[in-house]
Amino acid sequence: MKNNVRIALTKGFSRPVRDPLWGHIYLTPQLEDVIKSPPFMRLHRILQLGPVSTVYPGATHTRAGHSIGVFHLAHRLIQALAERGADVWLTAVGVRSFLAASLLHDIGHFPYTHSLKELPLAAHEELAGKAILVDPLKSLVEKSGADPAMTAAIVDVNIETAEEETCFYRKLLSGALDPDKLDYLNRDARYAGVPYGAQDVDFILSRLEPHAERGVDIDSKGIPSVESLLFSKYLMYRTVYWHRDVRSATCMVKKAIIAGLEKGVIAKEELYDLDDQGLFALMSSRSSILPILSLGEQVRNGQLYEAIAEFPFDETAHNASCAELLDINKRSLSEEKLAEKIAEQTETPFSQDDVIIDVPEAVSFETGLFVRDENRIFSESSALFKKEMVKTFKRILRTVRVYVPVFATKKHNFVSSLLQLNKNLIYSIVQFYC
Numbered sequence: 001m002k003n004n005v006r007i008a009l010t011k012g013f014s015r016p017v018r019d020p021l022w023g024h025i026y027l028t029p030q031l032e033d034v035i036k037s038p039p040f041m042r043l044h045r046i047l048q049l050g051p052v053s054t055v056y057p058g059a060t061h062t063r064a065g066h067s068i069g070v071f072h073l074a075h076r077l078i079q080a081l082a083e084r085g086a087d088v089w090l091t092a093v094g095v096r097s098f099l100a101a102s103l104l105h106d107i108g109h110f111p112y113t114h115s116l117k118e119l120p121l122a123a124h125e126e127l128a129g130k131a132i133l134v135d136p137l138k139s140l141v142e143k144s145g146a147d148p149a150m151t152a153a154i155v156d157v158n159i160e161t162a163e164e165e166t167c168f169y170r171k172l173l174s175g176a177l178d179p180d181k182l183d184y185l186n187r188d189a190r191y192a193g194v195p196y197g198a199q200d201v202d203f204i205l206s207r208l209e210p211h212a213e214r215g216v217d218i219d220s221k222g223i224p225s226v227e228s229l230l231f232s233k234y235l236m237y238r239t240v241y242w243h244r245d246v247r248s249a250t251c252m253v254k255k256a257i258i259a260g261l262e263k264g265v266i267a268k269e270e271l272y273d274l275d276d277q278g279l280f281a282l283m284s285s286r287s288s289i290l291p292i293l294s295l296g297e298q299v300r301n302g303q304l305y306e307a308i309a310e311f312p313f314d315e316t317a318h319n320a321s322c323a324e325l326l327d328i329n330k331r332s333l334s335e336e337k338l339a340e341k342i343a344e345q346t347e348t349p350f351s352q353d354d355v356i357i358d359v360p361e362a363v364s365f366e367t368g369l370f371v372r373d374e375n376r377i378f379s380e381s382s383a384l385f386k387k388e389m390v391k392t393f394k395r396i397l398r399t400v401r402v403y404v405p406v407f408a409t410k411k412h413n414f415v416s417s418l419l420q421l422n423k424n425l426i427y428s429i430v431q432f433y434c
């Protein structure tokens with residue numbers, strides 16, 4: 001390993017942070033100042049999994065803990081790759097910038113996990129990039145030996161760069177075996193109390209080989225580890241991240257914020273730099289102006305909407321209307337018409353605010369890793385993650401649900417009438433009004 005790269009990766013890492021997942025994580029004094037800065041301290045007030053704690057009470061870990069964990073795995077990853085030849089194209093400033101980027105990759109993250117992801121807001125990576133380029137983070141990143149501009153470009157891929165080293169780090173921070181995924185799967189599973197996310201990180205790191213353009217390659221011995229990681233991701237989405245009650249809380253907050261933005265009661269700039277409590281305080285303070293914002297308080301009190309129908313999301317050509325539900329405006333129209341139909345069918349007062357159609361975003365399974373000793377990509381080598389199987393996993397995970405308030409489902413006439421208003425009828429209404 002080149003001496004300057006070795007020094008950048010080993011010198012000064014003397015400040016231990018105790019992590020329940022990885023044990024002692026060592027920072028430099030300068031990086032310790034980064035995690036004590038106000039922008040990073042905000043991450044202590046954002047739950048990593050937001051509403052998941054309503055289903056799994058132990059899942060109250062934060063974005064801050066996750067970010068420090070990602071830094072730790074990024075440090076181990078870049079050390080391993082540098083020892084296997086990547087140091088030829090690495091620089092001391094580059095590796096310090098990569099480490100700073102791994103620590104700050106979530107610095108622009110929205111509160112309450114991904115509830116605001118679909119809204120017309122700047123991407124959290126863009127917000128992170130901007131935050132890194134202004135004080136206090138800019139000065140703190142510089143003092144750590146990193147380049148703020150390079151650090152921001154590693155986090156925000158929309159920042160144009162022709163630097164090959166920066167592009168290499170981008171592939172490391174976001175890919176099939178990135179430190180972000182290796183941390184959150186292990187961490188989320190630990191705190192949720194489920195067995196699905198645990199990964200053999202030591203073995204995975206031992207099977208990676210650096211590639212200047214692709215980031216990392218694996219050998220065929222690493223295939224089972226990649227399969228395990230991707231299948232764990234599938235199971236975590238199915239049982240934890242997209243549990244039906246978690247989706248209920250998520251879509252309730254999303255529907256309220258969408259209405260607040262459309263009515264001009266909330267400005268999108270107000271949603272940046274908030275923490276979880278700040279988001280709910282904002283919704284509560286405006287609910288007298290726009291009552292639907294009281295959904296936030298209902299979520300905080302555990303008064304979640306219940307699912308009355310669900311069906312697989314189908315965006316094939318013969319079912320284009322289902323794909324149109326991705327358009328927020330068309331989805332809102334479907335909710336309005338569906339509320340009218342439910343009110344008519346069940347003789348229960350219903351408004352558009354009482355119906356939410358939840359459409360999860362697409363889940364990606366990164367299967368493009370190159371298997372060096374077989375000279376082909378992972379999806380061609382894997383017995384499990386063939387293209388058709390990946391499509392099946394995606395189809396199973398992406399479930400459209402219709403949610404309504406609990407007060408309605410507890411009424412006898414609603415329940416009995418709903419037997420007639422089955423999911424096929426609801427599906428046809430959704431299709432028709434798209």
